[in-house]
Amino acid sequence: MTVLLATAFLIAHLSFLPPTPTGVDAVNFALGVRDFNVAEHRPHAPGYPVFIALGKTTRTVLERFPAGSAAELMRSETFALAMWSAVFGAIAVFSLRLLFRAIEPDDRRAVAAAALTIACPLFWFNANRPMSDISGLSAALAAQALTMTAFRRNREAMPGARTRLILGAFVAGLAMGFRSQATWLTLPLLAFVTIDHARRARDRSWVYVAAAVVTGILLWAIPLVVASGGPTRYVAALTGQAGDDLSSGTMLVTAPGFKAAALALVRMVAYPWADKYLAVLIVSLAAIGCIRMIMTARLAFGLLALSFGPYVIYHLMFQDAAFLRYVLPVLPALAYLSVRGLEAISSRMTMGFAAALTVACLYVAIPPAASYAETGSPSLRAVDAMRNQLLRAERRPVLAMHHAVSRVLRLEDLPAPTIPAPPKHEWLELVKYWNTGAEAPVWFLAEPERTDLTLIDPTSRRLVGSYRLPFDRRFFMSGVRPSGVDWYEIDSPGWFAADGWALMPETAGVASEDARGPDRAPIIAYVRRRPDAAVVMVGGRHLDPGGQPARFDLSIDDRPIESWVVGSDPGFFLRTLQLPAGALRSPQTGERYSRLQIRSAAADGSGARVRTSIEQFDLQSADRVVFGFGDGWYEQEYDPDALRLWRWASPKAVLRIHHGGHDLAVCVTGQAPAGQLGGAVTMTVRAGNQVFGRVTVSRDFALRAQVPTGALDRSDGLLTIETDRGFVPDATLGNGDRRLLALRVSGLRIDAATVEQPQCGK
Incomplete structure (x- = not known):
């Protein structure tokens, strides 16, 4: 036997190497x-x-x-x-x-x-x-x-x-x-x-x-x-x-x-x-x-x-x-x-x-x-797909990738010039690349676990293909890096950020390790110059409980644009700034990008350091949709093992939206923890007093709503997601978390209704 x-x-395994x-x-x-x-x-x-x-x-x-x-x-x-x-x-x-x-x-x-x-x-x-x-x-x-x-x-x-x-x-x-x-x-x-x-x-x-x-x-x-x-x-x-x-x-x-x-x-x-x-x-x-x-x-x-x-x-x-x-x-x-x-x-x-x-x-x-x-390897399958795509590409790209992907591809003859990939700081090589004036599109091989590409204008990123292991890696190849690869094409970004930004838990951790942030030195985003008006959405936190108020200063090309003061309670803020036509004009130097800087210090003018972070940022031309998370939302959380990113919403969570002259299609996906909430809850999406979506949820949900520009204008650009009750984790779990929570939102898309949308929840 x-x-x-x-x-x-032996026969079974030699047949499937x-x-x-x-x-x-x-x-x-x-x-x-x-x-x-x-x-x-x-x-x-x-x-x-x-x-x-x-x-x-x-x-x-x-x-x-x-x-x-x-x-x-x-x-x-x-x-x-x-x-x-x-x-x-x-x-x-x-x-x-x-x-x-x-x-x-x-x-x-x-x-x-x-x-x-x-x-x-x-x-x-x-x-x-x-x-x-x-x-x-x-x-x-x-x-x-x-x-x-x-x-x-x-x-x-x-x-x-x-x-x-x-x-x-x-x-x-x-x-x-x-x-x-x-x-x-x-x-x-x-x-x-x-x-x-x-x-x-x-x-x-x-x-x-x-x-x-x-x-x-x-x-x-x-x-x-x-x-x-x-x-x-x-x-x-x-x-x-x-x-x-x-x-x-x-x-x-x-x-x-x-x-x-x-x-x-x-x-x-x-x-x-x-x-x-x-x-x-x-x-x-x-x-x-x-x-x-x-x-x-x-x-x-x-x-x-x-x-x-x-x-x-x-x-x-x-x-x-x-x-x-x-x-x-x-x-x-x-x-x-x-x-x-x-x-x-x-x-x-x-x-x-x-x-x-x-x-x-x-x-x-x-x-x-x-x-x-x-x-076989998802990374090598992605490279094979790139070779095939290059035969049809009108513009020759450069390649970039996360560090783990670059280590897997060390033996490969890559099909295009490759940008260096230092660990944890790969996006900074892209910053250097674009600041040289280079215009070739970037084909980026990203680890699904990584989130640092959020430091680059989302409208310039196009997902070309996803390559995964064809089974649940948790039980067969857990810990393997990279476990999969996403191939993005990044072309002519409208903006990209340097170091010190905390737009994701990952980038916040890198900023902390590098001792960078607006409270230490100005953090920089490079913004593509353009003649038309633009909208900036910026949000962040005062991180010193009970500390003195902090003053934030935003400038473009060393020109002061706006300042504001944030106290320690509640500490969160979200601001929308309107940049008039010409604010991002091209100078005589011919540089493609302006330098947008944000710094913070004690509001009393003493220059004392008050710990702060910038956690939301977007800049688009005035005819584009821009939105941010306002009152009632908590900071993002991330589970890299499950590849799951989410943000908790309180029973009343407000989105601040610049509609750019477009009626909007809104898609919200996530989970309602029925066990903690005491059963199913009613979720409502409204602008002012006008309701655009209502659903009863007890587990996973996907809600789609159409919101006209007129309704947003009447509500001052505020869209509210309401739940008829919430829960405090500490009350049931005894974990010290005293936040008032309702929904765990894992996906939120807000686009012009004229744009073809994928099925909500997909």
Whole structure:
């Protein structure tokens, strides 16, 4: 049965290997196969030398087949690595069976747990990827199986225990060259079994065990350090990677808390099964199995805990829970406990139920794996689409992209000149580009998680295409960057902002990190010159509760335009400024853009700093629609994992609109949290006393309304969204949030009614 399982697994995976690497880490591995250099992140530290060596060996064979382009070369490197993931996934079947049999001598149980492990959607999917996770886990399982077998043989006074122990130690040292995390799977168990063996055999076996571990490590460590340019360069690369992981990842050791711990635990035990019903069943069975083993098989439970418990602690404390593939080493324990749970429910039907669970897992796992093999990297698909579009383009563009996308495309021959992409500040390179007077359109490859393009005139951005993974990345490739790509064309923007603007939570964070903002130095937006009148909408906040009022000054080309004072209570403001014809005229210098500046300071003229931010901005010609969020709205919030941006509205939330002479089409989408609101609520859209939309909502909603210019003129440009009641989160959740909330608005479009509109809510 074990041979059958392994063979079926290998054939299934070799038939569906991906064409291209997806994500920065996968590209780093491919780069390592091509030109190994840990200091240059080829691959990233610690280097994974054994896995890369296997890939290089396979690549040598593949080079006998000519590669006519960089893309074909990449595919060969991807295949060279992904093939080993499939092979080691198949080998893991044998190691799992041996390990489980050594923990408890029941072959049927061992086979059932091994089958459930490899059929787990997370395991099955990752055995298709050109990453070291499955091969590293498989090597660690082999070391565990040998070590556990040595334990059993020693306990039962059977021959060969010492040989297996030493061999297990050697494989443990070698496994660390696949993945350093194998340390936590192998060394604690190895230390326990070695001590037990020495106590029973009364010999110096521990010396040979230690020598075997060191030998296994030296086989890969010496070539690794040499290939990295010596110990100094390798240590620098290793410490740099560790620092990046600690600073950029979300770990319990750096951000402790009950909520974070609970979420990490749920991700560890439930997410690998990729289906909520399957996850509930598996976790419930595992809990039953855990209790059963503690009551009836404490030694076996202790051995299982010793095999996987240290890694569980290490994972929860020191690894970013967003990367679900880090959970792979926990799956064997979950699978084994689940089979034990099945036995507790019905010992006679265990194998049938286990087979049904395995089939259910495969039903969930196979479609995403097959679609991944068919589509490959979203970034590379976007580049292929660009190449095709260039054949028909009337104007040759330049390329720009977010930093993670640029790292994925390092191996590609890009079809046009490319603008640099420094991390977190990519848009500033566009600012430099346009300020040189360049007029070629920009084709920008954006990560869907990023929101910094809001610093560029929205009317100049056109979404050309969206490229996504064809499955729910949360369960199969969570943490991968970029997980998808949006291709925008940006042509002749009417304005673009430099640093210090807080138009999105992301850009507010960057401004804070860079110590930039209107309270520190004037923030600048570059506005395209034009002869006609224009409208400016600007909004922001006074950020010092109880602090003295702040004075804001707005100027264009050093000409004062308007000043206003904002107090700390309520702190929010929104202003509409009318710029007369000629205010943005072209000077003799011929510069295409004016410099719009906003700065703030204490209103008493002392020059003291008062913390402020600018969170809303738009500037358009007077015949265009411009709007902003006024009284009753709260600041934007963003969940990058769910790619969800929203803004809470109070029971009475006001929009300030400049209609530009157009009747308006308004589309509002979002959610009404019926649980907190106490049931369905009535949502009304009105201008003054005139109602233009009314709907009863209890969950998701999409409301479309047509608003004529006359109604807006009579209401002084104010459009109000009302809800018949609200709630205070602290009253029900006790979380300290005392805002009065009603609707979570995730989408708001206000356009001229003459413009063709997409279906509201789409």
